[in-house]
Amino acid sequence: MQTLWTLTSGTRPDFRATALPARCDTVVIGAGFTGLTAALMLSRAGRRVAVLEGGRIGAGASGTNAGFVVPNFAKADPATVRRKLPQEQADALLRLVGAGADAVFTTIAEEGIACDAAQTGWLQPAFGAEMGAMLKARALAWQALGRPVDFLDAEQVRAETGMTIYSGGLIDRSGGTIHPLDYLFGLAAALARRGGLVREEAPVRSVRQSGSGWVVTSDSGQIVADSVLLATNAFTGGIAGLMGRTGIPLRVYQMATKPVDAATVARIAPHRRPVGDTRSNLFTYRLDRDDRLISGGMALNPFGAVERVGRAVAARMAAELGLSATPGLEIAWTGTAIMTPDFLPRIHRFGEGFFGGIGCNGRGIAMTAQLGRVLARLALGEDPAAMPIPLRPVRALPFHSLTPLVASAGLAHARLTDRLARRA
Template sequence: MHPADPRSNLWTHTAPPGPDCPALQGERAADVAVVGGGYTGLSAALHLAEGGADVVLLEAGQPGFGASGRNNGQVIPVYSRHSPDDAVATFGRERGERLNDMVAGSADLVFDLIRKHEIDCDASQEGWLQPAHRASRMRGIQSKHDQWAARGAPVEMFDAARAAELTGSPIYHGGWMHRSGGHIQPLSFSLGLARAAQAAGAAVHGDSPVLSIDREGDKWRLKVAGGVVRAEKVILATNGYTGNLFPSLRQTIIPLRSTHLATTVLGDNVARSILPGNHGLSDTRQALWAFRKDRFGRIVTTSAPVFTTGARDRMTTSTIKRLNIAFPQIERPEIEYVWEGIIAMTYERLPRYHELAGGIIAALGYSGRGIALGTAVGRMMAERALGKPASELALPAVPLKPWPMHDLVVPFSRTMAWYFKWRDSRD
């Protein structure tokens, strides 16, 4: 089965049934229309409905169809590349620290929502590990650790011996742990957010791709195949799946295909020896090695294909090699699921927030760290639509800035995987 086929995705086989989200039929009015049913859009719809707004969410597939139903499930409350001091240098002290606060609280937000709405998604808030794949990476880790620790984050450093205990792998030189991180079943979390949004009063429509957004008097008119929504405000939450509704928005990110693989269920003793504390792990490689266990004792990991043809077989072979190196105790790893999703990369590897035209706002570009951050940004956009001044938000609204030579870069974006591997090999 091709990795793009949703049936190839482990999470679709282990998620509980989702709520009923029928296609929109007919015409209706709303205060706010949300486009996109991933964490960003669902969190926005949930918080809008809780804030008393009449909200309609339109999703092209079903909730979690995009990256939110296909990812590794690691809930990580830190930036992918940057440190908190970088945020201050980029956005100024007040704004930078406000963003740092949002990022630092983002994992707790996810796990609090899970508890509050009793979302059945195999949630584990045991902590997130970033071990160093080279001794030289310990300096950068120490600096990030110190900066987050100075801001009160529950972080700790560990040495090589402790890394071996925490990960069950002999290959790491030490690392750091963030205790508020963890992992979830990502599709189940999406479906649970959709159910919570409905319970709060939001209308959540699946199978309703928005075909156009036009001005009609003082409202926005969103057209889907079977109907129309007229709303004063619109939230665009389409991330890596952004199409041509606003071509200039699509050009702000590179949609990077990322492949995920899951092993067969491991024997109890072997499964217990790997990540015995049930942590999530994303190491320091740019061509990331990320590992977590699912509820049944499979290892779920990531890989990035450069070519699409034969990708499934090549990814399987290279992942088995990787597992042999990282976890030699799995004697003959076998791969059961291979699937892919789209990551939205921005040039600066930070999400961007835009105020496009009277009442349309958008956020995208989590660059592979959007479970916690997307949920937090969705709540932030809900607050904005409910009237919070833009100057008080954690993310500043920035003008649309296309990626340089976007349409030329996209076809070559897969070669970034080679580039990242080359950079890792030079460390």
């Protein structure tokens, strides 16, 4: 699928002919942000790593998102995490997640990855007084953890967005934006420079234990490894189904407009900060390097939705941002995110030395940076019980094939909730 990122990326690497070794230390299944980050960390530690990707790099969620680098939770906050986990584990997870954006931008700098990286901060405006009070408390909680988070008043948010409907907002100064596909290509290139292997178009058919190791069989050959890491997000085909059926897949639609004028940029994004508000039917926007506006949404009816949702999102941006006209649509595309039942990331163990990680819950870039690091630590032999991401039993959701209906019902409810809030 064509996306804004495929149209504007640098040279795509080609790993379709990589010769696979008969043996390595770790096989990573999935060459998205999580898998490549884990592989890079292992390669830095001197381990022999092979990454097997079922399609081409960037075909999944890592290459089809909007490029927001947001170091927190979409559906949780520090107070929620502390209610769900023991205090020590909760604090460890919060510190890990809060440092997610810094981890991304640090890797980009260390590996010299050219991906339009802009650590300008991330802004979350509050819709309504109740949300404003909630974000003020959330900002204080992140501050107590040492994060560069502040609460802005309504006038400060207006100066950042040009919008007058918000009661205030949270700013995390460690957030920002990237070109996600170029970042992905850069991770793969960094891994290759350090001796790691990537093989595209190599779907894994089976993983079976043999002695103290694992035999991984793909369409491109068989590898014996000491450990295996599964990083396949929402996919449910083949071996990916071990994890993909444990969460709710969300079909998300993204779009980019034609470039907007400099006066508009100065009014709605003077510091080029990405924005995502608190409404149930989330409103987001950011700029790319050429001043295209990027936003997204979901569809009640998925049939023929890409262009339809793209046009609807462009119209919404024009209305929300007070644009003089609806900007022209450059391109629209779609991808799949996954939500875990408790909205927290999780680690699964499928056997001794065989782990998987899932649950970015709409915070894919920053969360995957940390999820990949935790998986790498597990492959290096660290104690799963000591990890900052909880180790959870593998439980497929009942009636998983019907979960898209749940997502559609949730969207309809979100739209109704926002309409009622506007009238209040």
